[in-house]
Amino acid sequence: MSNFTPYTALGGGLLIGLSAVLLLYLNGRIAGISGILNGALARTRGDTAWRVAFIVGMLAGGAAFWWLTPHAFTPREGYPLHLLLPAGFLVGFGTRLGSGCTSGHGVCGLGRRSLRSLVATITFVGCGMVTVYLLRHLLGVQP
Template sequence: MTEFTPYTALGGGLFIGAAAALLLYLNGRIAGISGILNGAVARTPGDTAWRVAFLVGMLLGGGAFWWFTPHAFAPRQDFSPSLLVVAGFLVGFGTRMGSGCTSGHGVCGLGRRSLRSLVATATFVGCGILTVYVMRHVLGVQP
């Protein structure tokens, strides 16, 4: 996928927002993926089924998107798998350090007008901008 498509982006955003709002309204829970995953792994009695269902739904939704639009997934061949694993662990570390992920803070926290989530989201975005600048303009890695 190389072009910005506003209609699919808008549709995806509406689906994410609706899912987060429905989870909060129907279940009283925040749709922060890191917290949902942590709770599913911790297996708190009586609090695991909805978490597993949410995660399975995310995987099935991603799988369905991949099935119907395989052209949207063009993996990069010039990145080492070990570097991607390290990057994944760094994301997990940052999520734990920030007490939540972009979905929890950016989608749900900002919707609840949380100052903590505003600071966290600004930090996420700022670090993303810095990372892109360093990767492209300092290290010369092109997309």
């Protein structure tokens, strides 16, 4: 948390919200990343180009920010692969089980006042809090 500034957080949040609003307004689509990626991989005829463009834009934006501000990133190392792979699988499973991810439910769903998204977001955040508590305070794992 030593690099946290409210201005960068506010700017990032505004950009995420703006992109979600523009995608909904201009394309009629929800900016749920797991759904966009799933649709791009499924290759539905006539529905793939915008999904690929969205994903490429996200990656290009992140790469451009990293290139312009390399001091803002400190790579973390030492994570065992045998734990990272199951963790990634569980995230994907949870996304499928919850019918979406935090971007779809937390950003877009809450903005549309969806009760389903509110329940999903509370579940995501609650599970994250329990996981951090278990790992840090009961098992002693430090970041």
